Amino acid sequence: MKLGSIMSLICIFSVCFCLALYLCCDLRCKRFAEHLAQLEEAEEIFDCFTLSYRSFGIQRRSDNGLVLREWAPGAEAVFLTGDFSKFLGKNSLGNYTSPKVDKSPAIKHLTKLKLVVLTKTGEYLFWISPWAKYVTKTLDSVTYDWTHWDPPQRYQFQHTRPPRPSSLRIYEAHVGISSPEGKIASYKNFTRDVLPHIKDLLMAIMEHAYYASFGYQVTNFFAASSRFGTPDDLKHLVDTAHSMGITVLLDVVHRHASSNTEDGLNYFDGTDSCFFHGGSRGNHSLWGSRLFNYSSWEVARFLLSNLRWWKEEYHFDGFRFDAVTSMLYQHHGIGHHFWGNYSEYFGMHVDEDALVYLMLANHILHKLYPQCITVAEDVSGMPGLCRPIEEGGLGFDYRLTMAVPDKWIQVLKEVGAEDWDLKNIVHTLTNKRRGEASITYAESHDQVNNLQVTGILADGQRYVHQHLIAMTPVIDRGIQLFKLIRLLTHSLGGNEFGHPEWLDFPKKGNNESYYYAHRLFNLVDIEHLRYRQLYAFDRDMNLTEDKYGWLAAVTTLNQADKVIVFERANLLFVFNFHPCNSYIDYRVAVEHAGKYPFTRDLQKTST
Template sequence: MLTESNHSSGNASKFQTEVEPGRVLTMPTDGTGVAVLDPWLEPFTGALRHRYALFQKYKKMINESGGGYENFTKGYDYFGFHVQKDNSVLYREWAPNATGASLIGEFNNWDHGANVMKKDDYGSFSVVVPPKSDGSVAIPHNSKVKISLVMPNSGERADRLPAWSKRVVQDLNVNPNYEAVFWNPGKQYVFKNKQPPKPKSIRVYEAHVGISTSEYRVGTYKEFTQNILPRIANLGYNTIQLMAIMEHAYYASFGYQVTSFFASSSRYGDPEDLKELIDTAHGLGITVLLDVVHSHASKNVHDGLNMFDGTDHMYFHGGGKGNHDLWDSRLFNYGAYEPLRFLLSNLRYWMNEFQFDGFRFDGVTSILYKHHGMGYGFSGDYREYFNESVDEEGVMYLMLANDMLHQLYPNVITIAEDVSGMPALCRPVPEGGVGFDYRLAMAVPDMWIKMLKEQSDDEWKMGEVIHTLTNRRHLEKNIVYAESHDQALVGDKTLAFWLMDKEMYDFMSKLSPNTPIIDRGIALHKMIRLITHSLGGEGYLNFEGNEFGHPEWLDFPRPGNNSSFHHARRQWNVVDDPLLRYKYLNEWDRAMQLAEAAYGWLSSHQAYVSLKHEGDKVVSYERAGLVFIFNFHPTQSFTDYRIGVETPGEYKLVLDSDSSIFMGHNRIDENGSWFTTPEPWNNRSNYIHVYIPCRTAIVLTTKQNLKWSQKDMVVSYKD
């Protein structure tokens, strides 16, 4: 709710905003509203006002010269290829420094003189290719096309892939580079399902289409639709984050070296197949996000944007400012008109043409700072976020992107991958924030890996775990995760591998003994995920396969591994095998998602932590009407352990990590009841006594609040 008002005192106009249910604040309209929420920002109101003024300047430019967001961000309707009513084809391309251009392709036998383009005053070339003599479309569907540009200074010709290409393909038998094709299918995919409502509690399944097969090859969109979407729906995730969709020439880049920004990767199928995937997910009630890469671009020249018109400063900054030394890639000039239109139009394209529901923005730290986060350790000092190291144009671009998306698509979701912790990153732009809905809680997986690498179980410090999981800004939403794709990559280990390592190869079969290492690994894998899920944020993320403790790391085919696909796949066979123990972790993950769907702890207020006992290794907290109790002690179980609770009454079991359906030891009666005693304990009004075995987590709720429990589950695995 935003309501503007003018005050007769002569102060700047203000507006009222509901920052959380029932709490309305009055804020100034000059970009310093976030300082009303966070008094620590008060010394930096000048910087906040300055960056908001820059945002307003560019938004005014878009409104006055670009026709507003609606027109300016539809550059794909102006540039690129467009079939006209008479079946002629209009093609436009911005290449301001080129001195000449021709459209060439299979349709004109690559003749540079056949379809010469004209250049306008703004640096855009255009040409109309007339229809064929029989009246059919001038350029055949799926035929190869290029733009041939006359380079400045040298006068030499260089062929480029059209920057707005919607389809590029690779034929390794002919050329390792990608080639653009004219995409004009006679029958385009028709969406059948409505986009689902914006989830209140976002449970994200991070997925990569190419690795989503057990076979030694690249998976396809159709296979993902048929085989993986049902798995995700069964697990209870309500959101998918699709990685490596924007076309990238180097498969091992994980999709982060984009060459063609408007083309969906042809490795997995054609654009219509991707549309079917998204539409099918929507039919299952699943929101679909695109992992969008606007932080940098591939340095490729022949099949990328680099040196497109013969200069290094067309879409990117020129000279050293335009190079990302760590990533060996090019950096966009966010303050220039056409690059800005290109990037904002790219967001609209994926939303409109493919009906994505939002974006996870990659590499946001690189956009926010001139040092791009390279070799810089953020301490949390607010001065780090408001100094000469901040890239004001990068911040402005992200504000514009979020403002545009939320204005045109009220249900859009945007997530920032940022390691810096910039305050107000996830507050609305009118308040002076950058406008994201969520940020990734990137410190949490680092904490778990560090503990597993460097500490024995009895050295774990409950206070440090709780601090890391709860150390976030109120009113800025976090998506928390125990591990993502970053921890799955070769050179690191997944949590399952840190916990069980090589014993996973020999002792994950039910026919083999349950060794102490496997028993510990299974127990802690479940507990780490539950405490992360329920305490660490307002959203949760899992990378595909990690839910069942995927047995191996992720490594794409590359020269260093003899182009092997062995680790560039997901081994669904191990979770489907009734003789293996992976299924129990999979079922626990499913139980967590179903419990969250019933109780909504992610969309509830942050938890109240009543206990973090270092000696006993016991943690207890309340959230969304639930009581979460963890005993991380490696050997000590506790009987009649006193737990403070606020709500009086009879408590029932919701989840028990020690249940045999999750490969536990069945030490807790799932039909039992826990009754409160009306005496204060640990700053709560009542207490209960519980039996809490070692390496066990239980979740309780009052009998009146019992909406769902693990007893309601129909186990989805075969035993």
């Protein structure tokens, strides 16, 4: 075949492929628009639809009477029972209105409750309402109890949300492991001890029966985890964070739910398809959890109202959506490697219902809360994930890039510093879709739960030789290299954070030990230890970024010299990763001629 014919075929293929991509994006936009129009037509406005937590579950009327409303399409009837020792109500939808009560509420605050679901086969199931706002359990109990949360006085927030930051500098934090002691820390511990040290992200807030699931196997989506304290304690935590100017994001899990029955959503109406897909499609083969049916009207009501609940009731400033890759694809990313071919992002293997749900969630959140921040944890590189919906995107503000922490672990474990491939490292740090904002960590919670950067760099000496006087070459080199890694990731890749300790939760595999389920935040307050220097470096690095705000492109990369140079926000960054050589009069290219004074913004950490 002649070259001209080959080129013609290539051009025709390119045009056809681009047209196919355009039609796919156009179809997604049309499906989103149709779904939103149907929602608004059936529910008047999406504002009411997404505030369904005010009408579902148990609600107290103005006369102190009671309204109960549940969605259980596969059930014969639904009853309410509790400490009052009698059944209340019977209706196929679970609707019940109590008699008028003049003085005290029909059901008192902290009353233990149960829903009794009568199945089509005549079986009685004792469950917790999917809309339960508070669940508790005793130490000797396996499952949670539904505890009615209706305090006489509602918590009053004292502080307004801080303005949306122009750039995110995130530190992930788990409430339960925020204490230096081997115990489950509380919201109060976190408010008092941790907020002064770190900011911006809270993990594992929704109630989850299995503590070792890190909060990613949710049982009760509207209940703040009682193992850390009361709902008011969490509200005080968020309120205090706002008083410090801290933006608080919630790690939200809308991919899947715990397979628990008595205290979860599974088999709520006696069938396996109430909130989830029935059969094998409704079960995650690796996680053992149940997968939501995003095409269901009532599932959309439940999940969208869940977002509104955490925004309205607890004043969270935004959300990090967990496991978005698993949501977007029928294969859930299991055993699948994404190579950037556009055929991976379009076709029958894409879960279009999940995709439209995410578009709806972003549309509603940004329409009602213009300052809201949404972050997608995605490893696939789905095109348009962080582009506006009107452009055919999904509407997220940021993509959480997952490859960079894995890259640092790989480099540190497999290659000596003298053999680092800087071109490959820079490529990993800058490998992102044009026009999309991203968040990048030097190490994320996934790495911390295995073998993390600090452990490798310290070569087993993390807990010794940290005194300022008794420094060793191993610790000194590890700390300096760690600073370079963090600053390079922060300035070239995006945002970053770090953990001081390998973490794990109590579980059967470690004899339910809390040995690794704690965080040594107190170390940074000890003046003679070098942890204080790392903390100061992080602080000054973030303050410097806050002052200048860096976005950039690489200008120089010398593999032989192990030097990386780039410009961002009128700043010139020069990194020397060579294990032995220092350089004088090193020539680099810059975009603008002039004098580049050496800034001392980060130098105070060396004292």
